[in-house]
Amino acid sequence: MDYIAQAMASGQIAGDQTFSRKCQALLQQTLGVIKALVTTSCTHALEMAALLLEIQPGDEVVVPSFTFVSTANAFALRGARIVFADVRPDTLNLDESRLEALITPRTKAIVVVHYAGVGCEMDPILAIAARHGVPVIEDNAHGLFGKYKGRWLASFGCLATQSFHETKNVTCGEGGALLINDSRYIERAEIVREKGTNRSRFFRGQVDKYTWVDVGSSYVMSDVLAAFLYAQLETWTSIQAKRRQIWELYQAGLAGWANEHGVRLPIVPPHCEQAFHMFYLLLPSLAARGALINHLKERHILAVFHYLPLHLSEYSRRWGGKLGDCPVTEEASDRLLRLPFYNTLDEPNQARVIEAIREFPL
Numbered sequence: 338m339d340y341i342a343q344a345m346a347s348g349q350i351a352g353d354q355t356f357s358r359k360c361q362a363l364l365q366q367t368l369g370v371i372k373a374l375v376t377t378s379c380t381h382a383l384e385m386a387a388l389l390l391e392i393q394p395g396d397e398v399v400v401p402s403f404t405f406v407s408t409a410n411a412f413a414l415r416g417a418r419i420v421f422a423d424v425r426p427d428t429l430n431l432d433e434s435r436l437e438a439l440i441t442p443r444t445k446a447i448v449v450v451h452y453a454g455v456g457c458e459m460d461p462i463l464a465i466a467a468r469h470g471v472p473v474i475e476d477n478a479h480g481l482f483g484k485y486k487g488r489w490l491a492s493f494g495c496l497a498t499q500s501f502h503e504t505k506n507v508t509c510g511e512g513g514a515l516l517i518n519d520s521r522y523i524e525r526a527e528i529v530r531e532k533g534t535n536r537s538r539f540f541r542g543q544v545d546k547y548t549w550v551d552v553g554s555s556y557v558m559s560d561v562l563a564a565f566l567y568a569q570l571e572t573w574t575s576i577q578a579k580r581r582q583i584w585e586l587y588q589a590g591l592a593g594w595a596n597e598h599g600v601r602l603p604i605v606p607p608h609c610e611q612a613f614h615m616f617y618l619l620l621p622s623l624a625a626r627g628a629l630i631n632h633l634k635e636r637h638i639l640a641v642f643h644y645l646p647l648h649l650s651e652y653s654r655r656w657g658g659k660l661g662d663c664p665v666t667e668e669a670s671d672r673l674l675r676l677p678f679y680n681t682l683d684e685p686n687q688a689r690v691i692e693a694i695r696e697f698p699l
């Protein structure tokens with residue numbers, strides 16, 4: 338509230354002012370990315386990535402089917418054909434062992450999602466991408482402050498995107514960021530974000546007037562939201578510590594029960610430091626999941642599932658998507674249940690959730 342009041346009192350309520358710059362500097366310094374630009378959403382950061390890679394109609398972009406719509410839609414919006422990749426049964430991340438078979442001469446990008454904040458197998462993915470000369474983009478909406486083999490998620494792809502939507506660990510309600518690891522994209526990213534103008538150069542005094550120089554849109558975050566976001570980013574270590582505690586309590590409270598009843602808990606490979614974004618159960622069947630949701634609802638506990646496989650969506654079916662294309666995704670989509678997980682979840686309430694699950698007759 339203090340920072341928001343400061344932004345308002347200073348009159349800096351449009352974008353690219355003090356608090357936006359503070360957020361960007363913190364992201365750059367912490368993650369070691371060469372440029373961070375805060376945006377109106379992760380969806381918009383992904384749209385910027387598609388514009389920066391000059392995705393054209395007829396291009397192909399490889400995207401996991403088990404993800405949020407925006408990971409694919411940002412590229413479909415530019416006319417790309419989305420080629421859906423299935424995910425690994427353990428982490429539910431893009432299955433790198435099936436990636437190469439999806440690449441054709443028309444492939445212009447590979448988008449990975451670090452599902453639930455657990456890193457994808459970036460070494461083989463980057464090696465395959467390099468062999469074919471295809472850029473990799475990280476949709477890191479879940480993975481802020483996670484690591485793969487000791488390196489921050491979002492530092493692997495030429496571009497990476499963050500979400501600060503209210504459902505994320507660090508939030509400002511609605512917001513995002515584009516992170517850039519290849520300096521060739523910086524200048525054009527500033528232009529694309531500022532409606533296709535060189536306004537950023539004008540603000541820095543590098544040109545005496547600003548004008549229309551390229552295509553772009555309005556992707557700049559308001560500094561009022563950046564003020565909100567900065568307060569969150571400043572305390573990221575305590576946010577992550579709290580979420581770690583919640584995650585570990587679920588793990589400790591449910592491991593025995595899950596083992597006994599054929600329920601799978603999240604798997605985090607030893608070389609991944611996860612971002613503690615989510616805790617989920619993989620129930621034995623769709624029917625068991627439905628019954629558990631109802632059992633929890635009766636106890637006033639809201640548990641939700643996601644994602645509907647993108648290759649089976651109404652949009653993708655028009656392009657030939659069909660049952661059986663991504664079998665691991667289809668199964669996870671039927672069986673996965675997310676447990677209540679938010680920064681202010683206290684121990685008594687979490688204990689109530691765990692107890693309710695353990696009482697569920699499987």
Ligand SMILES: Cc1ncc(COP(=O)(O)O)c(C=O)c1O
Nearest residue numbers: 378379380405407478500501502
């Ligand atoms: C994997 C993934 N990508 C992209 C998004 C879109 O984020 P935003 O709401 O900031 O546009 C989400 C949102 O939940 C997401 O989970």
